[in-house]
Amino acid sequence: MGNAPAKAFKVGITGVGGALILAFASDSIAFLSNTSSGIEAVVHFGFAAGVAVASAFIVLGLVVPLAVSRADQNTVELPLSAKLNGWLRILGGLGITIGAGSAIIIMIALSALIGLAVLSVVFTLLIMAPYFIGKHVARSNKNESAVHENNQPPAPARVAEYIVESIVRYRLAVLVITIVITAIAFVMALRLDSTFDAEDFFSSDSDFVVSLDKTDEHLGERGGEPAVILISGNLADQSTIDAMALLYENLQTNETLAHRSDGTIRFLPPDPLAIIRGNTESQVARQRALALTGVDIVDVDGDGMPDTTSGIRAALELAVAEGVYNGEGKVIYNPDRVATVYRRTEDTDFMRVTVGIPGTRQQSNVGEAYERLTVI
Incomplete structure (x- = not known):
């Protein structure tokens, strides 16, 4: 909405911090509830998923927004056209996504060392290099952090704003619907059988399941x-x-x-x-x-x-x-x-x-x- 990146980070994290914490707590409870199943593999999954949720909260809820904010402080100051700057951001985002995903797959399927090397290259070329280049250009030009003068938010932001305002406006109906769905899910969860059948993972027509x-x-x-x-x-x-x-x-x-x-x-x-x-x-x-x-x-x-x-x-x-x-x-x-x-x-x-x-x-x-x- 026209705020500088540093201020936008503070405003944003203050506004959604409570929601992020609640989401983290509810997801953690949901995954950790699997530890009561008595099935060893499911118990391990519950603990592993709980750790993954905590890690995601720290990385995606705190570290990534802060990193993006710091990067935006420099990228908005680059002497580039708005169109070119936008394309660079899109390509950089795609490169990070594809590179990081490929590195994880290589770590699991081929070699942890090679995967770590690919991840290091992606981090260096697509994160560290743009950050320091932008910082150098910003200092050399002695610019101040740019602020978007266009007060009209983009279309996706307007849609998100409308959805949030509607939820707040009809909060009683939202709460009633949420309680009903939660109650139904709770009753259905109590009826689940503690089974670990091969048919849960393989087709019932497969030779493996038929032989069982x-x-x-x-x-x-x-x-x-x-x-x-x-x-x-x-x-x-x-x-x-x-x-x-x-x-x-x-x-x-x-x-x-x-x-x-x-x-x-x-x-x-x-x-x-x-x-x-x-x-x-x-x-x-x-x-x-x-x-x-x-x-x-x-x-x-x-x-x-x-x-x-x-x-x-x-x-x-x-x-x-x-x-x-x-x-x-x-x-x-x-x-x-x-x-x-x-x-x-x-x-x-x-x-x-x-x-x-x-x-x-x-x-x-x-x-x-x-x-x-x-x-x-």
Whole structure:
């Protein structure tokens, strides 16, 4: 409206500062509300979006207007025609938008270093260079900050002014409509199910979603997504074996986990105890363990587990070196497969037990399974 850039910045930020703060607060609350969903990916999204909103408020609400104001103090003083000056601003704005967007894409898709270099070039050529050139010209000409003498605002400004005045004039109607829309949105939000379905991200006709539907249809409670339990300790210790056997019993009674058609718990093979049991029950495995470690694996009570600590360790060392044997003397799990569930590092055994959780499309099933597993 004819104010100098510095004064225009003060007037503008004073007028819209409250609205910007309210918008920032409401958006932050909206995004942070996702953290109560219980879905890990959505929780992370809520926090990340909250940080993004705060950053946008600082950058776009404070830094950018101040930078534009400082730049306008110099650009309006350049000895250029109004038309040429306008074209330069348009080209500069397009260059910054395209350059900054390209730099971000390069950072994510190609290389962070190259993207940062592109962003630095854009910042130097399209922001810093025009600013200092304009400042130099302004000082050399010893001009004062120019002020537009045309009191008639441009058409977009007049439209925006009319909209704002209309909202203020009919403020009661605006408030009533806003309250009604908010109430409807609140009620609908309470009815949302806590689901994380692939159909939310892929077409329901895609092969990926169709295969998931077929899996649920034919496997049902016998399938599901994997849940991993990590165990560390001395697996050759009989107390550890007993603790794992108790764990298996508790998993067997957990109704939220996938079971076979005969009712037994479904483990993603091989599980650690099956590795030891396989090399204990196989005659070929016992002979190979004796040749490899010098330890004779003995199972007098016939429970499928070695009777001694050294026997357990020999069965594990054989599995790491050659794999797991069956009763016919064939390797059913090679060393690479064994390494996916068992590893020994610095005198500590690390074991991975994997079970299935059916019905993970419904988030409540995941939460129930997690609560029952943490008690074990």
